[in-house]
Amino acid sequence: MDTITDQQAQGITRVEELAYELKVSQAMSTNVKTVTPDMQMNDVLELLRNEHISGAPVIENGELTGVVSIEDLIRSMCICDTSAPIRDFMSRKLIFVHSYDPLVKAIEEFTRTKVGRLPVVNEEGKLVGIITKGDVTRGVLIALQKDVQVEEIRRYRASHLFEDIISDRTTLVLRYQIKANDFIHGGTASSNIKRALVRLGANQQLARRCGIAIYESEMNLIIHTLYGGTIRVEIEPNHIIIEASDEGPGIIDIAKAMQPGFTTAPEEVRELGFGAGMGLNNIMRCVDHLNLESSPGRGTKLEMKIFLTPNESLRQPNSQE
Amino acid sequence: MNLQDIVDQLDLNPYTQGKPLNTIEPSGGYTSDLLSCVMAGAKQGNIWITLQAHVNIVAVAALLDLSAVVITEGAQPDTATIERALEQNITLLGTNQPSYLVAGKLWEMGLKSG
Numbered sequence: 001m002d003t004i005t006d007q008q009a010q011g012i013t014r015v016e017e018l019a020y021e022l023k024v025s026q027a028m029s030t031n032v033k034t035v036t037p038d039m040q041m042n043d044v045l046e047l048l049r050n051e052h053i054s055g056a057p058v059i060e061n062g063e064l065t066g067v068v069s070i071e072d073l074i075r076s077m078c079i080c081d082t083s084a085p086i087r088d089f090m091s092r093k094l095i096f097v098h099s100y101d102p103l104v105k106a107i108e109e110f111t112r113t114k115v116g117r118l119p120v121v122n123e124e125g126k127l128v129g130i131i132t133k134g135d136v137t138r139g140v141l142i143a144l145q146k147d148v149q150v151e152e153i154r155r156y157r158a159s160h161l162f163e164d165i166i167s168d169r170t171t172l173v174l175r176y177q178i179k180a181n182d183f184i185h186g187g188t189a190s191s192n193i194k195r196a197l198v199r200l201g202a203n204q205q206l207a208r209r210c211g212i213a214i215y216e217s218e219m220n221l222i223i224h225t226l227y228g229g230t231i232r233v234e235i236e237p238n239h240i241i242i243e244a245s246d247e248g249p250g251i252i253d254i255a256k257a258m259q260p261g262f263t264t265a266p267e268e269v270r271e272l273g274f275g276a277g278m279g280l281n282n283i284m285r286c287v288d289h290l291n292l293e294s295s296p297g298r299g300t301k302l303e304m305k306i307f308l309t310p311n312e313s314l315r316q317p318n319s320q321e
Numbered sequence: 322m323n324l325q326d327i328v329d330q331l332d333l334n335p336y337t338q339g340k341p342l343n344t345i346e347p348s349g350g351y352t353s354d355l356l357s358c359v360m361a362g363a364k365q366g367n368i369w370i371t372l373q374a375h376v377n378i379v380a381v382a383a384l385l386d387l388s389a390v391v392i393t394e395g396a397q398p399d400t401a402t403i404e405r406a407l408e409q410n411i412t413l414l415g416t417n418q419p420s421y422l423v424a425g426k427l428w429e430m431g432l433k434s435g
Contacts, residue, residue, distance in 0.1 A: 020341065183375070183376070183377060184376055184401060186376075186377045186380055187377055187379070187380020187381065187383070187384060188380070190380070190384055191380060191383050191384060191409070194384060204365070204386075208365070208384075208385070208386075211384045211385075212360050212361075212384065212385075215360060215380065215381075215384055216357065216360065219356075272356075272373065272375055272377070273354045273355050273356045273371070273373045273375075273377075274355075274356055274357070274377075276355035276356070276357040276358060277357075278355070278357035278358060278360075278361060279357055281361075282357055282360050282361050285361065
């Protein structure tokens with residue numbers, strides 16, 4: 001498993017989830033060709049050839065009684081007995097799934113029994129469809145497609161923002177009001193901004209850098225300010241400017257505040273795991289430029305700038321300048 | 322090794338699960354109770370061992386795309402924490418064991434990357 005990348009692992013995970021979420025009825029084929037035990041193996045030959053299928057359920061008096069497959073047909077041909085009734089060659093082992101079973105049940109049956117197709121019956125035991133391994137794959141693919149479509153549309157719309165709006169310079173500004181002591185909502189603004197950046201086409205690493213810098217700024221406003229503050233994120237195709245500002249109390253000694261491990265957080269906040277004195281240091285690791293202005297009694301303004309590499313640029317590479 | 326194996330072997334109590342546990346493979350582990358240390362040190366997909374149980378651990382786990390949070394020493398997440406975790410698809414697991422033992426057992430199970 002070591003060779004599987006994160007991205008592949010995520011893909012597998014979603015497919016596996018879908019195997020549990022989807023019902024057999026969502027993937028099965030309802031156009032079932034059936035035969036009766038009295039028909040001849042010759043009829044099976046015709047059916048399989050005309051319909052390009054490899055087997056069919058056998059129905060007697062409206063009830064599923066077995067399955068006849070290409071293997072059964074070959075057996076009858078080997079002894080030159082294709083005019084024999086289907087009942088002589090059909091498989092009576094009743095292997096089937098319910099229409100309301102999760103798709104994973106069908107996958108398990110395929111693995112366990114090695115059969116290539118499974119009749120599907122409803123609550124009353126009546127045949128309602130048939131499912132093959134191909135149907136399973138198709139069903140999962142369609143669901144995956146639907147799944148990503150919604151987020152994809154959002155991402156598509158957002159990621160073309162900078163192309164669709166023609167101007168000499170387009171800037172997207174996001175503003176968030178952060179309340180003092182609002183630990184319950186701590187991290188909400190940074191989570192929302194991270195999601196916005198991903199939709200705008202930011203890669204994982206860039207979204208994460210911004211997420212960390214904004215989270216620390218957000219927590220600073222919650223922990224240290226008198227009246228909360230504002231986070232303003234200015235996004236342009238080639239850079240992101242983050243500004244966290246408040247109206248007090250202000251920092252007495254900026255150089256000291258920048259020292260790793262230095263904190264003025266009260267004890268009850270430190271007990272929650274905040275106030276490690278690492279916030280500004282974490283921010284510095286994540287941004288390309290940091291400017292901290294503060295005066296006691298007035299307030300603090302923390303400005304952070306992240307430059308996007310050509311790879312990370314939020315403008316589509318083939319767009320016109 | 323997936324989260325289900327870890328839950329079974331360490332006898333953890335799942336408070337919430339983001340995805341089916343047997344579909345998540347942690348990329349490694351990290352332990353600290355200082356959120357800023359976690360923000361600085363934990364990597365994507367890591368399982369985070371902490372005795373913090375308040376609502377902000379969910380934000381940290383979501384921002385860092387952690388695979389799960391193991392809350393140790395019997396600390397109980399409150400309903401706000403559990404609700405937020407459900408909302409954000411974060412897996413929260415609980416245990417009475419101390420962080421040191423949990424980390425040690427994960428290491429023994431082969432989860433050796435940080």
